[in-house]
Amino acid sequence: MKLYNSLTRRKEIFTPRFGNQVSMYTCGPTVYHFAHIGNLRSYIMEDVLEKALRWEGYDVKRVMNITDVGHLSSDADEGEDKMLKGARREHKTVMEIAKFYTDAFFADCAKLNIKTPDVVEPATNCIEDYIDMVTVLLDKGYAYAAGGNIYFDTSRLDKYYVFNDFAQDDLAVGVRDDVEADDNKRNKADFVLWFTKSKFEDQALKWDSPWGVGYPGWHIECSCISKKHLGEYLDLHCGGIDNMFPHHTNEIAQSEAYLGHKWCNYWFHVHHLNTNDGKMSKSKGEFLTVSLLEEKGYDPLVYRLFCLQSHYRKGLVFTWENLDNAAVTYQKLLTRIAALNPDTGAEPDLEAVKPYQAKFQKSLDNDLNTSMAVTNLYDVLKGKGLTDADKLFLLADFDRVLGLNLLQGAEKVRKSAKTAQSGTGEYRITAPADADPALAEEVNALLLRRYEARKAKDWAESDRIRDELSGRGIVLKDAKDGVNWTKV
Ligand code: AMP
Ligand code: ZN
Secondary structure, eight states, X not given: OEEEETTTTEEEEOOOSBTTEEEEEEOOOBTTSOOOHHHHHHHHHHHHHHHHHHHTTOEEEEEEEEBOXXXXXXXXXXXXXXXXXXXXXXXXXXXXXXXXXXXXXXXXXXXXXXXXXXXXXXXXXXXXXXXXXXXXHHHTTSEEEETTEEEEOGXXXXXXXXXXXXXXXXXXXXXXXXSOOOTTOSSTTOEEEEESSOSOTTOSOOBOOTTOSBEEOSTHHHHHHHHHHHOSOEEEEEEEGGGIIIIIHHHHHHHHHHHSSOOEEEEEEEOOEEETTEEOOSTTSOOOOHHHHHHTTOOHHHHHXXXXXXXXXXXXXXXXXXXXXXXXXXXXXXXXXXXXXXXSOOOOOTTTTHHHHXXXXXXXXXXXXXXXXXXXXXXXXXXXXXXXXXXXXXXXXXXXXXXXXXXXXXHHHHHHHHHHOOSOTTSEEEOOTTOOHHHHHHHHHHHHHHHHHHHTTOHHHHHHHHHHHHHTTEEEEEETTEEEEEEO
């Protein structure tokens, strides 16, 4: 598989360090509010990446943290603590907030068919690990104490700005104009590893440490949680593009200073979902959630399809019109699949399906070209020489990666068509779910006439009706106990 690697800034063949074992780390959510659909774009694309690797035979172990402590609302070390802000807003404790929004996050993920990673670790579980890493960084001279906090000394590294070309003395970096400078820092880019003196005297969660009672800086959790579960070497690290700096840059600084060798080989960053008036942001307070999409009548998987239709390395603009288009596409796709007969009892021809699988793999291997992978579903549906059993086999196979519930969705379409039909109990007529009701009624009547004609062995009449329908673009597919029709 070729993937764009943010570290080298080019597409590279993904090669894990140890055979087909892939260690994969994902920055998890900060659980002070619901995830917005922008956050979930990142998690959908990372989920597809994990599933694509598994589909290709890799043995993936994936770890995700849950940021339930110490994430400041500014990307520098200043600003407000996001968890505390959430707790104040809702008059709850920080741990109550964390539990509620962690559960809400995984509920949203389930609706979007995002698999829960093999290991999910809340940051508050690993205090000992942070203390250990900070101690080593101090011992090795990569960290210093100042004003009650422990800082990482970025000047000790040969190269700190791995993800961008900022000069070491660029004053604009790491400190935003609207936040006060931290006089304890030796270099502008230095960042906090452990706080004991913080602006937030009422910080709810604090732990004892060799440097006094306090709490960890934000970046240290990912370095430690990754090391704890995946060891000293990481193959693949994922996150949204905003995580590149300073978060991932600081993760690399800490981990490599601690380990004394290169840590992670491939960095996968998902670009943002934006609205017409800018980036979607949790801290702005107003944002779109999965629940809101559901309230408006959208199947969450329509949003998943919407994301798959564009490349993860391009910004994606969310509009209701775009989502409506995805909804129509999804419904049409399910309807076409519903027209395939799942009850033929035939086995798929494993030779015949191979070229289609190869084509699908080529899409995935081209830097996770998911829109092409979606197009491959239509290649299957149109596939000449493929039986319904072959097609259903391939659709189910591709759906292991795409996660669109294609076969279950098609079954629902079949069932709803079944209940909507006016035919006799012994003969079911399955119409496309989005069929115009007047047309459906007319086609239904003709099909019932055709059914009667066939029972009476009046083949001429039966063929005449088929031809009449075909002339109007209606394609029939006879099933065991009825007929499915679609309009081309
Ligand atoms: P957070 O909960 O704020 O730590 O963010 C969770 C994940 O969502 C991180 O990987 C972010 O990089 C990512 N993210 C944040 N905003 C967006 C957005 N508008 N579009 C896509 N991903 C985002
Ligand atoms: Zn992280």
